[in-house]
Amino acid sequence: MRLCVLGAGAVGSAVVELAAEHGHVVTAFADSESAVVDADGIDADAVLSKKREEGVVGDADPESVFDADYDVLVEATPTTLGDAEPGFSHVERALADDRHVVLANKGPVAERYADLRALEAESEGTVRFGATVGGALPILSTIEDVGSSRVSAVYGVLNGTANFVLSRMAAEGLDYEHVLAEAQDLGVAEADPTFDVDGTDTALKGVIVANVLSDGETEYTLDDADVEGIQELSGSMLDLAAEDGQTIRLIVEVADGAVRVGPRLVPENGAVAPSGTENAVQIEADYCGRLGITGQGAGGPETASAVLTDVKRLAD
Structure with missing residues (x-):
């Protein structure tokens, strides 16, 4: 498949780097200020090197990528709330x-799901978004394979930064601010970790799951989620x-048409108490019982995979 990749952050860059290994050709690649287009396939190493050294991927206008020869648009620009622009x-x-x-x-999936599906219905193209929930973990694809109507509940840990902070606090008896600073030093937490620690990132993923389970009957957005973060937790707790x-x-x-996010007591060595930056999710479904998925839920190469x-599912 010929790919047009938008976004030159960790995920977009990893898609460009790994595409050839998966049998695909990147014919267009853009960041917010520049683009490179080549019908025969861009030179991934050269383009990524240019991005690291000069801060841009090429010399063309970002809008030029839409005129390129491509089969699949990979939208990997930063997540925005509300109108979900410019991604939408x-x-x-x-x-x-x-x-x-x-x-x-x-x-676009969490904030404008109905609009997204309406656009898809009028197009010959198909929209897929497995990477939006759990990175490399096959959470949405498992729900798809089992059948969304057969899934009664999904719950667990879906943010590696928050999980790192809480697991370190528990293991070392340290307070929140100390561990958060450590996470930032290690690159596990962003300079502004608000979305991760206040529950917003986790809630967005929960909303996406709710939209998939609803299958168009009800549309969920971030405003529909009940969200509490981890900032007020202490080591003594x-x-x-x-x-x-x-x-x-x-x-x-x-579950039950609701999305809830917050600190919860769980068994210390239980299925939803992973350590470090791991994610862990339980899916309750008819006939299957409880399905557990655990692993790395974030990171450039992981999410790019x-x-x-x-893309492979589209090609098949």
């Missing part, structure tokens, strides 16, 4: 041209939990 307009333009779309950007064989994790629960898995 990128998707709209690709679908209007009957191209497929694979999203790593959560905004985790110490008290440990005395009873429990710990605290930032848990998302999608989910993007490329979606």
